[in-house]
Amino acid sequence: DGGITQSPKYLFRKEGQNVTLSCEQNLNHDAMYWYRQDPGQGLRLIYYSQIVNDFQKGDIAEGYSVSREKKESFPLTVTSAQKNPTAFYLCASSLGGLAGGSTDTQYFGPGTRLTVL
Amino acid sequence: GESVGLHLPTLSVQEGDNSIINCAYSNSASDYFIWYKQESGKGPQFIIDIRSNMDKRQGQRVTVLLNKTVKHLSLQIAATQPGDSAVYFCAESYGQNFVFGPGTRLSVLP
Numbered sequence: 001d002g003g004i005t006q007s008p009k010y011l012f013r014k015e016g017q018n019v020t021l022s023c024e025q026n027l028n029h030d031a032m033y034w035y036r037q038d039p040g041q042g043l044r045l046i047y048y049s050q051i052v053n054d055f056q057k058g059d060i061a062e063g064y065s066v067s068r069e070k071k072e073s074f075p076l077t078v079t080s081a082q083k084n085p086t087a088f089y090l091c092a093s094s095l096g097g098l099a100g101g102s103t104d105t106q107y108f109g110p111g112t113r114l115t116v117l
Numbered sequence: 118g119e120s121v122g123l124h125l126p127t128l129s130v131q132e133g134d135n136s137i138i139n140c141a142y143s144n145s146a147s148d149y150f151i152w153y154k155q156e157s158g159k160g161p162q163f164i165i166d167i168r169s170n171m172d173k174r175q176g177q178r179v180t181v182l183l184n185k186t187v188k189h190l191s192l193q194i195a196a197t198q199p200g201d202s203a204v205y206f207c208a209e210s211y212g213q214n215f216v217f218g219p220g221t222r223l224s225v226l227p
Binding site for chain 1: 125151153158159160161162163166206208213215216217218219220
């Protein structure tokens with residue numbers, strides 16, 4: 001059963017804590033992405049990775065960090081430096097990679113809802 | 118449920134009627150477009166895509182129309198069903214960039 005999984009579905013964080021959101025895919029996709037979704041707004045890109053051991057900042061990378069040690073996994077850490085972390089976080093992947101073009105459809109995971117207490 | 122979709126424009130249609138959801142995109146250089154469906158509390162689901170060298174593409178019960186002259190994209194859903202209730206948003210792509218619209222909430226009335 002191929003697809004993208006995210007865990008946990010709901011996550012609660014206290015002020016000053018770092019938390020890590022998991023994203024795994026078994027689609028053999030090279031490219032992976034993290035987006036943040038807020039009410040009434042389009043998805044905003046946090047970080048993306050076109051290939052293992054490489055990642056790039058997106059539009060709103062401040063307060064977040066990622067790693068890409070394995071092709072299948074692209075975890076996102078929300079650090080205490082992120083001032084307004086409460087949001088719905090979506091991970092996506094595409095066939096992509098460095099040779100990928102604009103016709104690579106992005107497929108999304110089910111999302112993680114992060115709430116700061 | 119999720120608060121995604123709060124304050125979005127809403128389209129209400131009667132069950133069985135056709136729905137038309139519109140999207141204005143921003144970049145005339147965009148060459149690939151996707152429509153996604155997002156149900157409450159879930160990730161976006163791919164519906165249909167279209168490249169800029171086409172102006173119409175049909176899927177099962179869905180049709181996407183592209184008007185590059187006015188940078189407009191529409192999604193038509195035939196015989197709308199209760200299961201079609203969701204937020205629908207478009208995405209445009211140019212180069213390695215994807216830009217997502219905020220979406221429209223489709224509400225299907227019995």
